Amino acid sequence: MPNVDRRHFLKLVGAGGVGAGAGFMLSESRKHPVEHLVPYPVPPEEFSPGIATWYNSVCSMCSAGCGISVRTREGRAKKIEGNPAHPVSQGRLCALGQSGLQALYNPDRIAGPLVRAGRRGELEFDPTTWEESLAELANQLELMRTAGRGGGVALLSGGVRGHLASLLELFMGWLGSDRLLHYDFNHPATLYAANERFFGESELPYYDIENSRYVLSFGADFIGHWLSPVHHGLGFGRSRQARDGIRGRFVQIEPRMSLTGAAADEWIAASPGTEGILALGIARRIVDQGGYQGEDLDAWQAALDAYAPESVAEQTGVAADTVARLADSFAETQPGLAIGGGATGNHSNGVDALVAVNALNHLVGNIGVEGGVIFNPPPAFGPTASRQASLARMLELAEDARAGRIELLIVSNANPVFNLPEAAGFAEALAEIPQIVSLSSFLDETTAQADLILPSNTYLESWGDDTPAPGVGFRVGAVSQPVVEPLYDTRATGDIVLELAHRMGLDLAFPWPNMEEYLKYSWREVWSSGTPDPAIPDFDTFWTSVVRAGVWGDDTRAPSGEFAPGANVVEGIGVAAPEFAGAEGEYPFALHPYLSNALHDGRGANLPWMQELPDALTGVVYGTWVEVNPVTAEQLGVQEGDVVAIESPAGSIEAPVLVYPAIMPGVVAMPIGQGHEQYGRYAHEHGVNPINVLAAQTEPDTGALAWAATRVRLVPTGGREDLVKVSGEARELGREIVQIAAVGAGAGAGGAANARLNSIPITVVNT
Amino acid sequence: MSLIDDFLARWREYRAPGYYEEFDYHWTMTVDLDRCTGCEACVTACQAENNTPIVGEEAIARGRHMQWMRIERYWEGEYPDVKLRAIPMFCQHCDAAPCETVCPVSATYHNQDGLNAQIYNRCIGTRSCAVYCPYEVRYFNYNNHHWDAPLEQQLNPDVSVREKGVMEKCTFCIQRIRQAKDAAKDDGRRRVQDGEVQPACVQTCPTEALVFGDRKDPESGVSQMLGNERAYTVLEELNTDPSVVYLKKVEADA
Numbered sequence A: 001m002p003n004v005d006r007r008h009f010l011k012l013v014g015a016g017g018v019g020a021g022a023g024f025m026l027s028e029s030r031k032h033p034v035e036h037l038v039p040y041p042v043p044p045e046e047f048s049p050g051i052a053t054w055y056n057s058v059c060s061m062c063s064a065g066c067g068i069s070v071r072t073r074e075g076r077a078k079k080i081e082g083n084p085a086h087p088v089s090q091g092r093l094c095a096l097g098q099s100g101l102q103a104l105y106n107p108d109r110i111a112g113p114l115v116r117a118g119r120r121g122e123l124e125f126d127p128t129t130w131e132e133s134l135a136e137l138a139n140q141l142e143l144m145r146t147a148g149r150g151g152g153v154a155l156l157s158g159g160v161r162g163h164l165a166s167l168l169e170l171f172m173g174w175l176g177s178d179r180l181l182h183y184d185f186n187h188p189a190t191l192y193a194a195n196e197r198f199f200g201e202s203e204l205p206y207y208d209i210e211n212s213r214y215v216l217s218f219g220a221d222f223i224g225h226w227l228s229p230v231h232h233g234l235g236f237g238r239s240r241q242a243r244d245g246i247r248g249r250f251v252q253i254e255p256r257m258s259l260t261g262a263a264a265d266e267w268i269a270a271s272p273g274t275e276g277i278l279a280l281g282i283a284r285r286i287v288d289q290g291g292y293q294g295e296d297l298d299a300w301q302a303a304l305d306a307y308a309p310e311s312v313a314e315q316t317g318v319a320a321d322t323v324a325r326l327a328d329s330f331a332e333t334q335p336g337l338a339i340g341g342g343a344t345g346n347h348s349n350g351v352d353a354l355v356a357v358n359a360l361n362h363l364v365g366n367i368g369v370e371g372g373v374i375f376n377p378p379p380a381f382g383p384t385a386s387r388q389a390s391l392a393r394m395l396e397l398a399e400d401a402r403a404g405r406i407e408l409l410i411v412s413n414a415n416p417v418f419n420l421p422e423a424a425g426f427a428e429a430l431a432e433i434p435q436i437v438s439l440s441s442f443l444d445e446t447t448a449q450a451d452l453i454l455p456s457n458t459y460l461e462s463w464g465d466d467t468p469a470p471g472v473g474f475r476v477g478a479v480s481q482p483v484v485e486p487l488y489d490t491r492a493t494g495d496i497v498l499e500l501a502h503r504m505g506l507d508l509a510f511p512w513p514n515m516e517e518y519l520k521y522s523w524r525e526v527w528s529s530g531t532p533d534p535a536i537p538d539f540d541t542f543w544t545s546v547v548r549a550g551v552w553g554d555d556t557r558a559p560s561g562e563f564a565p566g567a568n569v570v571e572g573i574g575v576a577a578p579e580f581a582g583a584e585g586e587y588p589f590a591l592h593p594y595l596s597n598a599l600h601d602g603r604g605a606n607l608p609w610m611q612e613l614p615d616a617l618t619g620v621v622y623g624t625w626v627e628v629n630p631v632t633a634e635q636l637g638v639q640e641g642d643v644v645a646i647e648s649p650a651g652s653i654e655a656p657v658l659v660y661p662a663i664m665p666g667v668v669a670m671p672i673g674q675g676h677e678q679y680g681r682y683a684h685e686h687g688v689n690p691i692n693v694l695a696a697q698t699e700p701d702t703g704a705l706a707w708a709a710t711r712v713r714l715v716p717t718g719g720r721e722d723l724v725k726v727s728g729e730a731r732e733l734g735r736e737i738v739q740i741a742a743v744g745a746g747a748g749a750g751g752a753a754n755a756r757l758n759s760i761p762i763t764v765v766n767t
Numbered sequence B: 001m002s003l004i005d006d007f008l009a010r011w012r013e014y015r016a017p018g019y020y021e022e023f024d025y026h027w028t029m030t031v032d033l034d035r036c037t038g039c040e041a042c043v044t045a046c047q048a049e050n051n052t053p054i055v056g057e058e059a060i061a062r063g064r065h066m067q068w069m070r071i072e073r074y075w076e077g078e079y080p081d082v083k084l085r086a087i088p089m090f091c092q093h094c095d096a097a098p099c100e101t102v103c104p105v106s107a108t109y110h111n112q113d114g115l116n117a118q119i120y121n122r123c124i125g126t127r128s129c130a131v132y133c134p135y136e137v138r139y140f141n142y143n144n145h146h147w148d149a150p151l152e153q154q155l156n157p158d159v160s161v162r163e164k165g166v167m168e169k170c171t172f173c174i175q176r177i178r179q180a181k182d183a184a185k186d187d188g189r190r191r192v193q194d195g196e197v198q199p200a201c202v203q204t205c206p207t208e209a210l211v212f213g214d215r216k217d218p219e220s221g222v223s224q225m226l227g228n229e230r231a232y233t234v235l236e237e238l239n240t241d242p243s244v245v246y247l248k249k250v251e252a253d254a
């Protein structure tokens, strides 16, 4: 079988649905020379030394589910690119996705099964064998199951979708336990709840940024880590410069300028937690101006009565005429798109605020239209009920642990000890659980508490599949395949679960020898759900094509156009003032934690490329800092590098000050990601973890952690810590490095206006 | 002819317009600042492709980071009317490159495709080129670098790992250009076609801000971009004649 070299690959790049709006489909993948992509496993003699072999798979560094193409040489992974055929990433990738290679080749990976030797948390482990540890664990599980104590098993995993999620579901079902929880710090639980309430949809919709002419974003860092950053990046770029004569306008509302805020045409700081109130102020103006003519106009007028311009201006700190201007331009510019997330959604009023944002889309008719909110079909496979655990659910688990109701906890690909506030008491609760098994590839803070470590493969060594969420407006399924042989004595999570089931004697319920076979078995159903195609006579042809292409699905979006909110939804609209932990008098600043561009929720901290990736807005590497407005810094008498204690009602940490020009005076911001006590040599002992000072405040509807609802005070310690930065002068000083054009410029060719290119007559003065 | 006259005659010839016309390609990159978000995917993509080392916190504190692609950020205005403008900065492959003329051993030179190339094993580490480069995009290996095993398994076999005492910088992913040319030759074609080669940064950029290609091909994507009235070159007044052309950022109130 021929290999793929760059040339063939680039043909594929040109072919595979890179064009605007075009998705990828199976028929497409067959038309183009994907047969050059050799599915794994290939016998070593089939790859030629010196020639790269590419494998398509799925990125697992965050929950977006970008399709990837991995370049390998002589059995080693060399580079990850976006899979051009995958409609989410379309050949592109983010920095974190690029560094998946450093998870694979990380020097701190756990190389084989370990059993605790010292006391818990002392990090003394002895090597053991898979045979022995699986036999023992299976035995224990089977005893619990037959004794009717299976409910005492809890399984806590990171965000997981597709058939691995189904497998975990099935396994826990057989054990008789409903304690199957997914925990992902960045899971947009409040967005799901707001969409369910307003749209009646349980799936996230597709936010069509690409075709929108006006994006009004309430705290959604969609170019950073909100939902699907690579896909949003594509949409953003195209909304700006891919349409002749049309440049999408975009306004970002947030108390601290994020990467997304920096890319906006207008950045507006509203008081933290009042973004939803601002959205309703805008909504009221739209209704008042006659911009909405629905039959339920009366209900809207009644619901928005309390959001008169002056009162909104007073609560949000955004001037009444700005509110009016935003409302008028949003209503005028069609199609537009209002989105909300980040701190807006993770406040005490998060769900209400996001419902208010949804309402804006409805009022101007942006639901179910191109360039607006487009509903997604249900995922092509995998469980539909969400197992995502809120803070409240995690607290319940902790309570169960303390009450002795949990005998055995299995943790897979999640690090709750790092990602939950200390105030949640999760680490202490772990101590009450008689046995903890970790399936992590790394010795993270949670794995450090484990009694048994059964290290799993990284995603680049595993079989799996995925249905991206949010989807792209049509059905998409992707297969991830191992691109290299496992480096160490580790096993894929799915294989570990299957092996346990077999050893428990559950062969009838789990008839598949391994994850790969389970996937094949499950994908038969996917195959038969599709339209029959004479070019795909049998399942094997189908499967090989899908594995090669890395992705399968439909390719057209069919916006419905019709939408009306359910009964009593409009009446229920309203956003209360935000509630913070900590009184304003005592704790004058709202703490605005945000996911670090490079390190995400901390998962990227063990990747040296990510540690050395200068922070996108400040240029800092290897550290944590606290951002304060220049005026605040002056009032506090602190400068960059002065160490302050950040004290909240829940705790205290110390970090150096960074004077940040784009943050509200009453707000201080800190990046999440550093402050690891474990997690390998690169993560260890850099910075602090701001999650630790968050109060265990929840959003009442979902029980989600309201991570933007803690107040703090800053107390200078007198210490100094120079921030290590990759950045030069913060201002241009008249050098005109970044030049600016007016709107309307560059639409079309300007001809030779700038033709100083390669044609400069240079005069050399004779001396 | 005196030595000086001889030098000046050569110099004039060297700098004359059309000097590169005889060459096969003129590789050029455009950076659309209205698309670029400063997300830095390109920075990591470059690091992965080109075996740029992990240098550690201390070295970075001493200004010795090695990433060939960096995002410069400039603040404009004061709160609340404040803007952050980002610009990817990397070797501009100047046609009249100040770095080339100062190298005492000609370790950096212009190649037949219009690239500013660096011959690592000729470089003696005087660092003159870095001093003369107005864009500050040359990085010097103050140390030998080390990859904690097995991180070295990721290293790209098509790119050499540089040693202590050697200068390095963006190459426009010359290894990819070579492969594309070889492939074209294998196909019996004389020229690489538009789109057949993309540097790592261009390939990964989520906003499609970067376009790469041959300026000599009037149909190429990059030639189309050059016609845009927003096109400009950074520090134009220095007459370095860069092969990296930026498209101005659009601001609504500009």
Ligand code: SF4
Pocket: A059, A060, A061, A062, A063, A064, A065, A066, A089, A093, A094, A095, A096, A097, A098, A228, A229, A230
């Ligand atoms: S957005 Fe998420 S899934 Fe996509 S490349 Fe980045 S880390 Fe991977």
Ligand code: SF4
Pocket: B035, B036, B037, B038, B039, B040, B041, B042, B043, B071, B088, B204, B205, B206, B207, B208, B209, B210
């Ligand atoms: S990847 Fe693209 S958008 Fe991101 S910083 Fe680089 S050039 Fe800009």
Ligand code: SF4
Pocket: B090, B091, B092, B093, B094, B097, B098, B099, B100, B116, B132, B133, B134, B135, B136, B137, B138, B169, B240
């Ligand atoms: S940008 Fe600097 S290093 Fe690159 S060619 Fe120009 S002068 Fe030389």
